[in-house]
Amino acid sequence: MKFDTPATINPIDRLKVVGKPHPRVEGPLKTTGTARYAYERHDAVPDHAYGYIVPATIGKGRVLSIDTSRARRAPGVLAIVTAKDAGALGKGKYNTAKLLGGPEVQHYHQALAVVVADTFEQARWAASLVKVEYAREKGAFDLAAAKGSATKPGDDADSAVGDFAGAYAGAPVKLDATYTTPDQSHAMMEPHASIAAWEGDKVTIWTANQMIAWSKGDVAATLGLPKDNVRLISPYIGGGFGGKLFVRADALLAALGARAAKRPVAVTLPRPVMFNNTTHRPATIQRIRIGAGEDGKITAIGHESWSGDLKGGGPETAVNQTRLLYAGANRMTAMRLAVLDLPEGNAMRAPGEAPGLMALEIAIDEMAEKLKLDPVQFRILNDTQVDPEKPERPFSQRNFVQCMREGADRFGWKNRSSTPGTKRDGAWLVGMGVASAFRNNLVMKSGARVRLAADGTATVETDMTDIGTGSYTIIAQTAAEMLGLPIEKVVVKLGDSDFPVSAGSGGQWGGNSSTAGVYAACVKLRENVAKNLGLDPATAVFEEGKVSAGGRSLPLAQAAAKGEVVGEDTMEYGDLEKRFQQSTFGAHFVEVGVHAATGEIRVRRMLAVCAAGRILNPTSARSQVIGAMTMGVGAALMEELVVDKRLGFFVNHDLAGYEVPVHADIPHQEVVFLDETDPKSSPMKAKGVGELGICGVAAAIANAVYNATGVRVRDYPVTLDKLLRGLPTV
């Protein structure tokens, strides 16, 4: 099915199931421990062995020798695989560094070997006995130092409209400030884990992966197999945030270990290895210049961003939102990429916008202050209903101003003191901050198959994944709505590469795109059902388990009385996204307390108002947004992969050193969704929210800290040591 004209009325608009706060359909499985995650698939793979990673312990250099003799003699050891004896390996399209290194070491904790043994403990002990000798090489580990050598990473790295330099020079009010964001880790709950089993030259991998089709291709490319010889199964995933978009070392090591040991092998990445072995959100240095008239209208806006990655990697696209968020006739953006020998940088929840807004939304706050304007008013004043770089291109839907107004009202923004450092509650300085939320809405081709059985149940099959987001539930709701069934009559099967290829979970496109694919499959199924029942497919109404047309009404199940009826299709997209800019919008409001003596920062309350198309399930959507807001608190106040610039690695590589928020950090969160639909996004009229929720949060907190203390911090995370000098004397 092709979606190339805006949606009109369709069965989803009935909203009998879709749009309702249905609890997670797989929730009971998860709360009772019966939803088995990749590493727990002993049911599917009894008698598997365990593999343990041997990670590189230098930042850059070469392996001189790997001595496995002691390890081979250790109890229970079945096989040891290094690059030398792994056979020829390719590299996946989505990987920058090799998943099995050697002799070249590209980054710290790059896998150099896997040790397979009967038990996990034996494998771990034997892995510690593998002795690797290295020749260390000098690497580039410091983004600030490498900034001067950064190059333009592609034609779309820059954009320019009007005369930025002239307009900026002539602006009566202007800002020129530089901000930094650190490297960050996904730090999802479930570590990367896989079990691999071979049958001849075919491999099945039970894994934790967000993008089944991408990763099936990359496993095949890495192992030199035809795609058809690879099957990935990933029905339950304990969080991903972009860290599981790609095949990682666990899957490859399990496959190599299993081939060598001639037995299925399970490999998980130990938590202390995850931070340097897998991908991370790259650090940025961002320079923002804004010029405005005395009236508060932006006349010039410029945003430059520098980031680093391994050779062959890509930039953090931190200027994305600045191309679209605010009006202004004269504009420029530029991204530059330096080569760094740190672990591979890649996507993490809202890549581009998340770190980009961390900088831009402080700059906007600073600019509002220079203009003596309320920061909410300043943002509203510079709203645009068209793509400011291509004014002939309107937004498909943009209720940004409504988000700001609604949020300001609900949050009690009028009680904010515009003079920083003037509100006190006992030992605490209190401040409020606001930031815009913005994240593009991407639509991705997505397929599904729906089977109607004689008992009247429908089973949806798609390789879509549920990484904790609620995919199972919204897909069940979609099929139930389309077929006129109660949700209990729908079974959803996900995350198997034998199922139709879906959009997968990434870039906040999964919710809208995967349900649109299920919509397309249901349209096919409805046609087949109507035909079977001898009803007119064009006018057939599916309601309450019945199909009605031309005055006749028959039970839906009857269509499958002589055998199941199947509908399979893929939703594809035309050029609507080119003609209309599709984005999601929001406003984040935050109140913080800063201890006047110690500088401890504690968030007191948070509000997000989101405009993100139709909300398919308010419960799971809210869960996505509060999770993202929590992650934004981490980004604002604590998350930083600290680079040891001498040794070339992330030092704080466990969850005691890399702090993320705990419950005590998150006292009160409120989420409001504006009641909107976007007919240009898909027949679902929905958009993404999972990433919108993090966009801008950190800046809203930084702005609230400024409002509380008068100390402007431009280098994340905003920690108390950066405030001490500006706090009142004690």
Added chain:
Amino acid sequence: MKPFTYERATSPAQAAAAAARTRNTKFIAGGTNLLDLMKIGVEEPDHLVDVNGLDLDTISKTDDGGLRIGALVRNTDLAADRIVRSDYAVLSRALLAGASGQLRNKATTAGNLLQRTRCPYFYDTHQACNKRLPGSGCAALGGFSRSHAIVGVSKACIAAHPSDMAVAMRLLDAKVETVQPDGKARSIPIADFYVLPGNTPNVENTLQPGELITAVTLPRPLGGTHVYHKVRDRASYAFALVSVAAVVQKDGSGRVALGGVAPEPWRVEAAEAELPQGAKAVTARLLAGAQTTQHNAMKVPLVERTLASVLAQAKG
């Protein structure tokens, strides 16, 4: 994890004797620190003596009006004890500022005293660390040292002691009771229990090989106002950047001890004479000769500011 042998102790003296008999033995109680370190190869004992079954998990009053806390009393139980809450509130508060509910349920009084540092280079067995591997150097010096110590440090080691409970114990003049492999008991004032790193940061206390902690005793209650302020980046479940334990009397006299700034819970009795002069004077004495890095230099003003806040709070 290195393979090891295991036995269950039948009595404190038997445990100590058993530990002395086998080379490279560790006692295991709650295991909240030791097991983690064994899994990543930082601790590699050949033999474990499990002391959990010993009858060392009660809290009782001592004849001189103090309190005897069994070595195996869990942190949760100690923090919730009625006498501790009323008479040694700073200890209860320090305990509750540490770890998480789950960890406190397992962690023991003696084990808490013996926690190892949280220096990230200590935890990464492929980095230089004189505490883990004597003579290998110190990667934290010149590396990332935000959480590290600023007083009592040496050129060999700048690791900080991570315990909150021990800070309160030091403040309260606790004594550590032990049994030695020969069955003899001894009592070590907590001021003499820890050892500064010097050239041997692998030696952290004065316990002899095989010596088992059986109890921690507290003298008579001090009265006064008890405060424990732990400063950290997140609200819970994090180690202290700095912490201040204080007992302040109505006349302004009192005691102060610090966490997060030294290789041991840090108290300088002479500094307490300055309490009437305020936080600045006390801090100057407490942190005299501080050796800071670019990452942890903020601990000096942070201690002073936190102490000022604690003293203000104690005044009410």
